[in-house]
Amino acid sequence: MKTSTTLFLLLTAISLVSCNDAKLEKNITMYADTWDHIVNDGNIDLINNSNFTEDITLVMSPQNIVGIDGFKDYYQNFLTGFSDIKFTVVQVFGQGDNIVKHWNFKGNHTGDFFGIPATGNSVDIDGVTLVKMKDGKIAQEEDFMDNMVFMQQLGLLPNLENTTLINSIYEAFGKGDIPAVLEMMDKNIVWNESTSSSYSDGNPYKGPDAVLNGVFKRLGEDNEYFKLENIKLSPLGNDQVLAILNYDGKFKKTGEAYKTTVVHLWTLKNEKITTFQQYIGLGKQ
Template sequence: MKTSITLFLLTISFSLISCNDSKLEKNITMYEETWNQIINDGNIDLINNTNFTEDITLIASPENIVGIDNFKAYYQNFLTGFSDIKFTVVQVFGQEDNIVKHWNFKGNHTGDFFGIPATGKSVDINGVTLVKMKDGKIAKEEDFMDNMIFMQQLGLLPNQENIATINSIYEAFGKGDIPTVLGMMDANIVWNESSSSSYSDGNPYTSPDAVLNGVFKRLGEDNEYFKLENIKLSPLGNNQVLATLNYDGKLKKTGESYKTTVVHLWTLKNGKTTAFQQYLGLGKQ
């Protein structure tokens, strides 16, 4: 009798597990297909009461987005703001009515996005969404992503990694490690010396080799010593870094020492410097 009851309970347990697994699989399939069509196919009208509960809620700050119309209007910003969208569900799993989605969003910011005019920048951002299903419909979502990185990719916030890159360039230059400096330049860098510099005759220098031969080698040939001092870096939007510093040098030809204040404007992409503009203050070079 005891054996029969145990077998009966095991049978019921396996049946419930099988039922729950089937329900979860159905929820995940519905969820993935729905969002694929909404984002990748641009079918915003799939945000309706067939796929979402009437009180669909997006957990947000400072106020949650509640209801189909508000939810739809919120996500319309992504379809209006970006072109060439590619939304990928990297991984999805869950338990009962709870789903966890790891996703990637790529696109070009070519339209208005929550009031932000088009920047022309490309974004590539990862995130995670916690999902609550109810009766086979999407009932609640909460997104987690690095908004600072997202804003940096749009060029709306300074990228602190750019500061580290430029700082490394100045450190390498100070040590005389020119190969490292050149290695941190994009192959098609556009380098401009100040119009008052004697080295502006080669503007623009459009490769690391051109900068080496047209600027760095001439600095070495013309100066008994040449140092960069009091370097201060300021991150800007648009992947740019502004540097204020002093040149301290001594000309070989005349034996004259000089000091001058200068400004460097750097532009970066993918960890490489793509453009450089020098502005000279009072003094000589």
């Protein structure tokens, strides 16, 4: 009798585990497929009472969003604000009615996003969502992501990585490693010399080769030496970096040495220089 009871309990436990696993697998499949179609296919109408509970809750500060209409309006901002969207569920797992989703979102900010006008910037951000399911429907979500990085990618906050990149450009230039400088430029870079510079005759220089031939080679031909000194960098929003520095050089033709203060405004996109604007103070070039 004891053996029969033990066997019965064991089989019951195995059956329950199997049922729970099947339920979890079904929840995960439903969840991943639903968000794939909502974001990648732009099918916002899938946020409905067939896939979500009537009181679907997005946990956030300072106030939760509750209900299908509010939840739908919130995520409509992503579909309106971004084009070329690619939403990937990197990994998803769970226990019972609880699911954890690791995701990646890519897109181009080409539309209004929560009142933020289009910047044209690309975003590539990872995040995690904690999910609660109820009766096979999505009942609650809570997103976690690095909002500072997201804002930096949108160009709304200074990006310190841009400052590092610009600093590396100055270091490469100082070493005479012009190929490294050119490598950091976007293929469609637009480069403008100050109107008081003798090299402004080619403005705007378009593309790295134009900058090489119209500016860098002429600097080498015209100067006995040319150095950049006292470089101070300030990160700005909109993926821009401001540099204040000194030119220290000597003309070959006249033998005249010169020093001047200049300002450089750099704009970046996807870790490449897209535009450059030079402003020259008192002095000569």
